[in-house]
Amino acid sequence: MSWIETPDSSNLARYKYDDRARVLTVEFKNGGTYNYYDVPQAVFEQMKAAPSKGEFLARSIKGAFRYARV
């Protein structure tokens, strides 16, 4: 489980996924880091494939999974 950097994204700095705990961790460029819980592996794979991570996060993860600030 290591960070995936997203230099092309305008909002996201990097993200990582813990497949055992099924936690997606996203770090924003402005410093905020959040854990999204119970994210299925498939959604993470989709995110990796998505051309715009910010859009994918806003459309498919935001509001769908419980999150907490880290």
Place this chain on the structure above:
Amino acid sequence: MRSDPTLIGTVQDVAGTSVSVSLVSETATGLSFYKGESYRIGQVGSFVRIPLGYTSLFGIVSQVGAGAAPKTEGDLHPWGNQWLKVQLVGERGRAGKFERGVSQHPTINDAVHIVTEDDLREIYGPGDPVDFVTVGHLASAESIPALVNINKLITRHSAVVGTTGAGKSTTVAGLLTALSDPSRYPSARIVVLDIHGEYAKALADRSSVFRVSTDANAEKGEKPLQIPFWALSFDELVKLSFGDLSDEAAAVVSDAIVALKRESLGNQPREGITAARLTADSPVPFCIHKLWFDLHQREHRTIIPTPGGAADEVESAYVLDAAGNPVQPGDAMSVTPPLYRTVKTTGPAHERVNWGRDPINIRQQLAVLGSKLRDPQFAFLFNPGDWRPGIDGTVTKDLDALLKDWLGSPAPISILDLSGIPPAVLSDLIGALLRILYDALFWGRNLPEGGRLRPLMLVLEEAHAYLGKEHVGTASSAVRRIAKEGRKYGVGVMIVSQRPSEIDPTILSQCGTIFAMRLANDIDRGQVTGAASDNLKGLFDMLPILRTGEAIIVGEAVSLPMRTLIDPPAKNRWPDSRDPNVAVRGDATKGYEDEGGWAVPRQTEDYTIVMRQWRKQSPYYEHKQTEPDAPVAPATPEGENP
């Protein structure tokens, strides 16, 4: 055209440290060029140089003005009389080294020059680079680093003041980052008293974090903060445990504590102290539960009088069950009081029950202590893990382990996160903490572990909360002591506050270096201006208009007052004091800059989790994982029909 582009005017009038300068007419544009750099002339707060033979005097522009425009045509001064008021601050002698104070004064018609970047570099430049740490760069010249003398900064104490939102926490984080640079200062030693739990994230890779909390986040390498009550002095302990005690009661309690400490010392001897030299202040463990139990017994006990028996041969009048055994004989460690029968002084002799002997009338205080011993919020103090004495006063770990954690951890910075401490005891507790740290470094002053050989910087966040004028608490007296004599033993404080006017002036005036950030409040500004050792009112007039992250550094650690932009730490390492975004920028197609805010649809909210965190007294969310196979239904935003 002027022959010298740096010339701006001539001295007209000298009064003490204040010099009036008449500007030469060519400076009317307000701009001058020298070596490809442009300089604005007559900026308040900028420097000027007045050469006097081999020495140069330096001053700060405090006021700028112009006389009335000339009436006749062909006047010598077509733009009117433009003038500057300059406060002299120092001089550069023959040796080329800048020093504070002036040995001579300028006279009429002496030339006044702008101070070029080369001059600035010389003024602010280091004598020896090891002594100086770069905290940012000059606000007026980005290429010049702002250098601060680390020796003076730490041993002569410092203060960081500024309104909320002026960038105080970020500045402190920036300063601490610079001071703990492992390549320059591998043995830096900084203890941060973090009232709001802001710094753990900002200094993550350079600090050990100690947190008062039931679930210190072990995953992040955080340790629980334990402050064993027996490390406190008698007065500190009484304040934190009993509250107020009358002199008579205090004497009795003190005797009882000494007796318990002596007993503990017998069970577990310690080097450096003998029973004969033991006082109630000695840092020797004792069982406070036993103290409570013994005193409770003395206060509440009822006895069955034995006619003809000696005064000390008495039998406690426990409430007995059918078999004749006490219903509740009490237990010290679980803080259970014994149950006694009520007093009965009439009736047949064998039914009589009297009060016990010598009560000291501290029932109320004992009840307070009893409830604190049971209170999990006070566990860090009265039940401090390995430092909790057993009933015989023996402990698993001694204070050296504690000091090693706080002062000798591998990381240069120790953050003592006090955010979980009951506010009522905050001042007393901080006082006790500071005293423990100071005493350790004071008595170890000739050792490599001590303060003289490895100085300590104490960062006191939100100092107005416990160092106020009206607080006569132990925190003020501890800080006052460190401020006055800490210099000799290598203990320096950095006071951080948004309300300098609420801080005891005797403490603030001991701070040799002041980082003054934006301060709008008049009273606060007056306090800072008064406390600064430089009498440079002109510079402090700028306090309300400083930019965020900009500070005026004055005092012993800098050769001249300087307006500095402090280097902030990297954005993802900012302290946790950032204001929340009410409206987060972005939209669903581009994504959002951050999570949450009013501008995005709501999550399905679950306040049972909020209650769980509240009851746990922990901000760290622990997720209860749902079954991996369970279908994850996308939550529907509230108030919206699917």
